[in-house]
Amino acid sequence: xxxxxxxxxxxxxxxxxxxxxxxxxxxxxxxxxxxxxxxxxxxxxxxxxxxxxxxxxxxxxxxxxxxxxxxxxxxxxxxxxxxxxxxxxxxxxxxxxxxxxxxxxxxxxxxxxxxxxxxxxxxxxxxxxxxxxxxxxxxxxxxxxxxxxxxxxxxxxxxxxxxxxxxxxxxxxxxxxxxxxxxxxxxxxxxxxxxxxxxxxxxxxxxxxxxxxxxxxxxxxxxxxxxxxxxxxxxxxxxxxxxxxxxxxxxxxxxxxxxxxxxxxxxxxxxxxxxxxxxxxxxxxxxxxxxxxxxxxxxxxxxxxxxxxxxxxxxxxxxxxxxxxxxxxxxxxxxxxxxxxxxxxxxxxxxxxxxxxxxxxxxxxxxxxxxxxxxxxxxxxxxxxxxxxxxxxxxxxxxxxxxxxxxxxxxxxxxxxxxxxxxxxxxxxxxxxxxxxxxxxxxxxxxxxxxxxxxxxxxxxxxxxxxxxxxxxxxxxxxxxxxxxxxxxxxxxxxxxxxxxxxxxxxxxxxxxxxxxxxxxxxxxxxxxxxxxxxxxxxxxxxxxxxxxxxxxxxxxxxxxxxxxxxxxxxxxxxxxxxxxx
Amino acid sequence: xxxxxxxxxxxxxxxxxxxxxxxxxxxxxxxxxxxxxxxxxxxxxxxxxxxxxxxxxxxxxxxxxxxxxxxxxxxxxxxxxxxxxxxxxxxxxxxxxxxxxx
Numbered sequence: 001x002x003x004x005x006x007x008x009x010x011x012x013x014x015x016x017x018x019x020x021x022x023x024x025x026x027x028x029x030x031x032x033x034x035x036x037x038x039x040x041x042x043x044x045x046x047x048x049x050x051x052x053x054x055x056x057x058x059x060x061x062x063x064x065x066x067x068x069x070x071x072x073x074x075x076x077x078x079x080x081x082x083x084x085x086x087x088x089x090x091x092x093x094x095x096x097x098x099x100x101x102x103x104x105x106x107x108x109x110x111x112x113x114x115x116x117x118x119x120x121x122x123x124x125x126x127x128x129x130x131x132x133x134x135x136x137x138x139x140x141x142x143x144x145x146x147x148x149x150x151x152x153x154x155x156x157x158x159x160x161x162x163x164x165x166x167x168x169x170x171x172x173x174x175x176x177x178x179x180x181x182x183x184x185x186x187x188x189x190x191x192x193x194x195x196x197x198x199x200x201x202x203x204x205x206x207x208x209x210x211x212x213x214x215x216x217x218x219x220x221x222x223x224x225x226x227x228x229x230x231x232x233x234x235x236x237x238x239x240x241x242x243x244x245x246x247x248x249x250x251x252x253x254x255x256x257x258x259x260x261x262x263x264x265x266x267x268x269x270x271x272x273x274x275x276x277x278x279x280x281x282x283x284x285x286x287x288x289x290x291x292x293x294x295x296x297x298x299x300x301x302x303x304x305x306x307x308x309x310x311x312x313x314x315x316x317x318x319x320x321x322x323x324x325x326x327x328x329x330x331x332x333x334x335x336x337x338x339x340x341x342x343x344x345x346x347x348x349x350x351x352x353x354x355x356x357x358x359x360x361x362x363x364x365x366x367x368x369x370x371x372x373x374x375x376x377x378x379x380x381x382x383x384x385x386x387x388x389x390x391x392x393x394x395x396x397x398x399x400x401x402x403x404x405x406x407x408x409x410x411x412x413x414x415x416x417x418x419x420x421x422x423x424x425x426x427x428x429x430x431x432x433x434x435x436x437x438x439x440x441x442x443x444x445x446x447x448x449x450x451x452x453x454x455x456x457x458x459x460x461x462x463x464x465x466x467x468x469x470x471x472x473x474x475x476x477x478x479x480x481x482x483x484x485x486x487x488x489x490x491x492x493x494x495x496x497x498x499x500x501x502x503x504x505x506x507x508x509x510x511x512x513x514x515x516x517x518x519x520x521x522x523x524x525x526x527x528x529x530x531x532x533x534x535x536x537x538x539x540x541x542x543x544x545x546x547x548x549x550x551x552x553x554x555x556x557x558x559x560x561x562x563x564x565x566x567x568x569x570x571x572x573x574x575x576x577x578x579x580x581x582x
Numbered sequence: 583x584x585x586x587x588x589x590x591x592x593x594x595x596x597x598x599x600x601x602x603x604x605x606x607x608x609x610x611x612x613x614x615x616x617x618x619x620x621x622x623x624x625x626x627x628x629x630x631x632x633x634x635x636x637x638x639x640x641x642x643x644x645x646x647x648x649x650x651x652x653x654x655x656x657x658x659x660x661x662x663x664x665x666x667x668x669x670x671x672x673x674x675x676x677x678x679x680x681x682x683x684x
């Protein structure tokens with residue numbers, strides 16, 4: 001069977017499984033719809049959280065980022081896992097004890113204010129839609145590359161599947177589907193990594209393989225070889241760094257506290273039976289995530305070696321088949337600057353502008369010709385970072401069924417995250433805006449209907465974003481983390497650990513943190529993109545790292561403003577005493 | 583009547599102790615978290631790279647594997663410590679209750 005048939009088979013089987021689960025786990029009450037009845041086993045919740053967390057971006061892109069930036073790519077590995085420590089120690093147990101359905105629920109009750117609740121809902125909706133646009137796009141991309149259907153058709157198929165289990169089953173359906181999706185995606189991610197590790201080092205455990213000696217008889221270890229290859233070609237050493245220390249620190253901090261402040265992750269810990277389960281479940285969640293996150297740098301390192309090995313100084317006509325294939329999708333481009341017919345892979349951008357602009361014509365070797373001007377660099381090849389995971393099996397010459405497996409894994413990663421996000425959007429609308437703020441008289445049944453309608457509407461909007469992606473999807477990921485870090489996380493943590501923070505302080509803090517972070521990102525990404533470099537940044541902190549400063553400003557503001565207003569009422573103090581006990 | 587208020591007081595004292603102990607545990611584990619998330623992989627990376635672990639420079643290892651493994655350990659340690667604390671205070675509470683009854 002060829003790779004495409006395998007992809008159809010695996011994706012089809014996984015879809016059948018998800019739909020089966022949807023029928024088996026229908027939700028009958030709002031409690032089941034919002035928090036799966038609060039009866040999910042901690043290990044299963046950990047798996048579901050793992051699938052929730054592994055988005056299309058972490059499945060497809062992070063390995064690519066690490067492959068091309070070496071140690072500097074580690075900020076994503078550390079940042080997107082370290083947040084779970086904060087979640088387990090500072091948030092999950094107390095929010096579980098609080099025992100309601102949503103994050104704005106807590107903020108609204110703790111700060112005894114509908115205004116605070118509404119601010120939280122707005123943050124949540126903006127964060128979640130930012131995130132979801134990328135997921136639907138990811139589904140579309142996988143469909144178009146592996147199954148060769150149109151991207152829009154791919155997005156619509158994805159919408160229909162999510163619609164089934166998210167609208168019917170709510171959190172209950174999503175949880176059990178995510179458990180299945182975790183199994184699919186961990187298998188899909190590990191299999192190629194094991195193959196790669198054996199291929200280069202004979203070591204079947206990928207995490208150890210990255211440190212092992214190469215089996216080519218050179219006597220070098222994998223990392224020594226990576227350093228040697230990258231330095232020879234003019235890159236910075238793979239295990240070295242070119243980012244400033246302060247910026248690296250701030251990016252890690254922002255990603256960590258942003259992770260802990262993401263509503264679709266927090267809400268997963270509302271679904272376990274008791275407080276101690278929330279702690280334990282966070283541990284399992286991170287364990288399941290760590291299996292994949294410690295494999296990502298392995299895939300990154302080996303694919304960088306593979307890439308260099310198979311293209312550098314190779315004549316275009318003799319290049320492996322995948323080069324032409326990815327060139328035809330526009331993700332690889334080659335410009336023969338020195339007219340020797342060979343591909344030179346060096347440091348620096350190959351093209352001006354950096355993204356390839358293809359003409360319809362073919363060159364003398366059959367390569368696609370470009371409108372781009374050549375850059376000063378000797379580098380002749382453009383490689384899109386996102387293809388590293390997808391193209392890896394082909395680059396490494398792995399069997400066809402592995403390619404089909406990656407397709408199913410990538411779709412699982414994108415769908416599971418999209419479903420988790422859809423749920424927090426729909427519950428914040430039906431529960432926080434309707435039931436708790438504007439229409440308190442509706443019955444449980446009506447609220448459940450409203451939640452389903454909100455989920456359906458959110459799916460349609462998300463699909464629209466997937467088909468008409470805003471041009472800035474890649475840049476706005478910084479938004480989601482910056483906003484979560486600067487707004488929700490400080491408000492929740494201060495709300496649990498301080499008795500003195502009142503509603504005036506909390507609202508002022510959220511607004512200051514948010515306006516500062518969003519303002520900084522908007523200024524550099526949209527208003528003045530040509531200044532978006534370390535020379536102009538505040539203390540050399542990039543837009544990805546600014547949320548940490550926003551969070552600090554949020555806390556300082558909340559403390560200061562709280563001093564000028566009355567302490568919270570006694571009801572809130574007894575609520576605090578209640579959630580602080582197990 | 584008198585006994586029940588003193589038992590209330592005891593309960594409050596146990597609750598306060600729980601929160602206090604919890605904060606102490608949090609502080610020490612968060613310090614460890616700070617060290618493995620920021621100090622080892624970023625601030626001390628060049629120093630640690632002199633040492634080698636399984637073919638990795640130690641600083642680089644913290645960047646790509648070590649920090650993540652420590653994070654997992656921290657959460658499970660927190661869970662274990664809290665379970666122990668809760669069990670200990672539950673025993674005291676039970677002793678206190680039986681005293682109040684008798």
